[in-house]
Amino acid sequence: MxxxxxxxxxxxxxxxxxxxxxxxxxxxxxxxxxxxxxxxxxxxxxxxxxxxxxxxxxxxxxxxxxxxxxxxxxxxxxxxxxxxxxxxxxxxxxxxxxxxxxxxxxxxxxxxxxxxxxxxxxxxxxxxxxxxxxxxxxxxxxxxxxxxxxxxxxxxxxxxxxxxxxxxxxxxxxxxxxxxxxxxxxxxxxxxxxxxxxxxxxxxxxxxxxxxxxxxxxxxxxxIPVDLITPEGLAGFPPPRPRGAHKGTAGHLLVIAGSFGKKGAALMTSLAALRCGAGLVTVALPKSIDLATADLMEVMTLPLPETPEGTLSLAAEKSLLQAVQGKDAVAIGPGLLQNEETQRLIRTLIAEISLPIVVDADGLNALAGDLSALKKRKAPAILTPHPGEMSRLIGKRTDLIQKERFTVAAHFAEQWGAILVLKGAHTVVATPDGFVRVNNTGNPGMATAGTGDALTGMIGAWLAQGIDPAEAAAGGVALHGTAGDLAAADRGEIGLIASDLIQKIPEAIQNYVRRHSGVLPP
Ligand SMILES: NC(=O)C1=CN([C@@H]2O[C@H](COP(=O)(O)OP(=O)(O)OC[C@H]3O[C@@H](n4cnc5c(N)ncnc54)[C@H](O)[C@@H]3O)[C@@H](O)[C@H]2O)[C@@H](O)CC1
Ligand SMILES: Nc1ncnc2c1ncn2[C@@H]1O[C@H](COP(=O)(O)OP(=O)(O)O)[C@@H](O)[C@H]1O
Ligand SMILES: [K+]
CATH class of the missing domain: 3.40.50.10260 (YjeF N-terminal domain)
Known part of the structure; x- marks a missing residue:
């Protein structure tokens, strides 16, 4: 609509x-x-x-x-x-x-x-x-x-x-x-x-x-360039699994996330990706963060060289570019922190990796002030800033961004040839063709630590499954909000935490699938 x-x-x-x-x-x-x-x-x-x-x-x-x-x-x-x-x-x-x-x-x-x-x-x-x-x-x-x-x-x-x-x-x-x-x-x-x-x-x-x-x-x-995201408008999302699917065909997502003190960001991104059906998830992270198998048994880890602060160091570049081989998509940013060396590494990776990529949090901070890495890319990129991150990215005051959310997102997407997901109440998804889609799910209970990391994992998972990047972004945002709404329906908005939302992802997906098969009224 x-x-x-x-x-x-x-x-x-x-x-x-x-x-x-x-x-x-x-x-x-x-x-x-x-x-x-x-x-x-x-x-x-x-x-x-x-x-x-x-x-x-x-x-x-x-x-x-x-x-x-x-x-x-x-x-x-x-x-x-x-x-x-x-x-x-x-x-x-x-x-x-x-x-x-x-x-x-x-x-x-x-x-x-x-x-x-x-x-x-x-x-x-x-x-x-x-x-x-x-x-x-x-x-x-x-x-x-x-x-x-x-x-x-x-x-x-x-x-x-x-x-x-x-x-x-x-x-x-x-x-x-x-x-x-x-x-x-x-x-x-x-x-x-x-x-x-x-x-x-x-x-x-x-x-x-x-x-x-x-x-x-x-x-x-x-x-008219601005559209509301509705289940009807997302027909075919998420696509049914082929009968003969195996984990190798359901997409392999590489998550580059986490630092000393920010292990949770890597965990939540990865878990949300698995819950969205990614066949395999590998998380690349500083080697001293031991993602004990007890935390998340289904995720594979790639321990990498780190800075004295416990963030990824430039020495990790070669391993990361190798690790990209055989993967289907990359999610980068949650919890990587703003160490100068790590930020340089991130810029290089964004420019060099020729897989669909979703960039969030410190991935966005690395681009603030120097967006040239985006122009160098050969594959689609989805950026998921909240209004504060958007402010740093484009050097515009947050209140002005909020006033012109649709046009600010549309201009960015057109200028940089990337998909821009401007988060917040009624998240905006802008594509380089000038079109803007506005999310209609979600609630203020989602204003809590880690829900953004979950979104990054969700979008990454759809990218890894080969879904068109614009659909992966819009569908990911809509499902993320639905999962948040289901979590709030259970336990209220105030006590909602990101892991409640992640737990509700399977049910949110089922709701979407049922709507498309006509089992539930729209
Ligand atoms: N064909 C129709 O009958 C349709 C009617 N619509 C209705 O029409 C509305 C738009 O109608 P209008 O264009 O007549 O606009 P409005 O009814 O919103 O008001 C316009 C009038 O208010 C005056 N005005 C503007 N700002 C003012 C202010 N701050 N203080 C005092 N007066 C002020 C204007 O000078 C003008 O006389 C829509 O909001 C909708 O409700 C639409 O739904 C479209 C279809
Ligand atoms: N009032 C709200 N209504 C709907 N969704 C919201 C609201 N506040 C926050 N959200 C959603 O919650 C998520 C918060 O992400 P973010 O700000 O990156 O948090 P974090 O970095 O802690 O994970 C976004 O997807 C955002 O759209
Ligand atoms: K009125």
Whole structure:
């Protein structure tokens, strides 16, 4: 499912009207009816509910006023507060307003109602619908709109935002002035960038998408570059095992990870790789770290020369380049630390190894300030920075990266010809062709040590199994989030640790496989 900017949405809207002969009023009517269906599906029958709708002067307000009529037809008691003089409402919103007024709908207009009346109505409502501002938000909210938003947020009642919480920028997710804090956001046709970024992600509550009747062919033809990762979009992932598979055909991953004091990073990367079906995993690590067989019996080790600090030394280069022979993919970085000698070794390996590679953590730190090793590569590379690592890689402030996650990731992937996995809530996977995929699994419980190492192992395992690197990255990220969600469902988010997530990988894979075979509903 595509994710759009306000501008892209406006273009689609126009195209539906001009090229597909769909009257815009029909879109508004579909939006309103869809909104009310979704409200009933989520919050139960409308009949008997007291609903207060706050409407702005644009089409967002129009959607809200049209929904007022459907709610009333289904037996709700509905009051509309319009935050604009009636004369300033135009187009389809005016038509919806006219119908509401002609059919005797209750309407209070800005300037002619008492604020304490609104406050009381809000506090006595079962549901508040925020239809003040949508994708047309153009400047910081102030005055009556700001006052109304503050009252909504203070009401303590259930809030449904129409399209996007009022005050949130549809493109960046930032708050312009003040924003509604919603329990649910029901968005029209396609999700917007702002639902996944910055405060937009915090205040939108649960997001659902309403079908307003856009022709699928129109969306397809628009070549929108940002897509949500869904099981349907990952059809065929993970691929079934051939009957005659043996461990030699299921891929051999070389993990280059770990140092003195950071043995766990190497272990978690390797274990997650095995859990994703890599036939063989060899972990290369400084020789004094004894990965006792008791720790992880299934992993082979390659002990290598080390620096006095217990990190891999340059003397390990030859053995590592030899070790690459006969492997199918490489995962490099977790726990390698930032010793200058080790970092030089990492840069050489990234440039020289001609196997698909996934680079994380100290592998990324080695590239910070000198990305030339990436250009020298002959095989695909996947980089998996969190926003802090991304900041070091490209020399841009973390808050600016977070504000422009999609475009920052896309530019990097295009510029350096690598796949960029920008981690965090709704991890972004950007490919060199300019396309961006946004993950929809995972939870804040995964903000805990080692979950990133697990992701590196997971992506490495899919690479080793010969999966297309873009699919390996997107599929790995989606499964990683699913494993995190399964772990959180069992034990909650707060107590979740990386090994809980790794344990859930097999179940996460089974869920995906079952969905594809139609056993579980999507
Ligand atoms: N054809 C339709 O009926 C469709 C309607 N849609 C709805 O239409 C919305 C977009 O409609 P519009 O483009 O009319 O935009 P909005 O309804 O978001 O608001 C635009 C109006 O608000 C004013 N405004 C902007 N920022 C303001 C601020 N800070 N304080 C006060 N006023 C401000 C603008 O000057 C303009 O008059 C979407 O969010 C969605 O809800 C879409 O779902 C697409 C289909
Ligand atoms: N709020 C969140 N919602 C969803 N996923 C998250 C959230 N916070 C962190 N994660 C995921 O957890 C992982 C953390 O990785 P990372 O920051 O590299 O941690 P570490 O280096 O400790 O392993 C990433 O895959 C990230 O996307
Ligand atoms: K809104």
């Amino acid at each position: 595509k994710i759009v900017t306000a501008e892209e949405m406006k273009k689609l809207d126009r195209k539906a009207t001009t090229d597909y002969a769909i009257p815009s009023l029909l879109l508004m009517e579909n939006a309103a009816r869809g909104l009310v269906d979704e409200i009933e599906k989520t919050l139960g029958p409308a009949a008997g509910k007291r609903v207060v709708i706050l409407a702005g002067r644009g089409n967002n307000g129009g959607d809200g006023i049209a929904a007022a009529r459907h709610l009333r037809m289904r037996g709700a008691q509905v009051i509309v507060y319009l935050f604009s003089p009636i004369e300033k409402v135009g187009g389809d919103a005016k038509t919806s307003l006219d119908i509401w007024m002609q059919t005797g709908g209750v309407l209070h207009v800005a300037g002619s109602f008492r604020w304490n009346h609104l406050t009381r109505e809000l506090s006595e409502s079962d549901l508040i619908i925020d239809a003040l501002l949508g994708t047309g938000l153009s400047h910081p909210v102030e005055g009556d709109y700001a006052k109304a938003i503050t009252l909504i947020n203070r009401s303590g009642r259930k809030v449904v935002a129409v399209d996007i919480p009022s005050g949130i920028s549809a493109d960046t997710g930032e708050v312009l002035g003040v924003a509604v804090k919603a329990d649910y956001t029901f968005t029209m046709a396609l999700p917007k960038w702002g639902h996944f970024l910055q405060e937009g992600l915090e205040v939108r509550g649960r997001l659902a998408v309403i079908d307003i009747g856009f022709p699928p062919a129109m969306i397809e033809a628009a070549k």
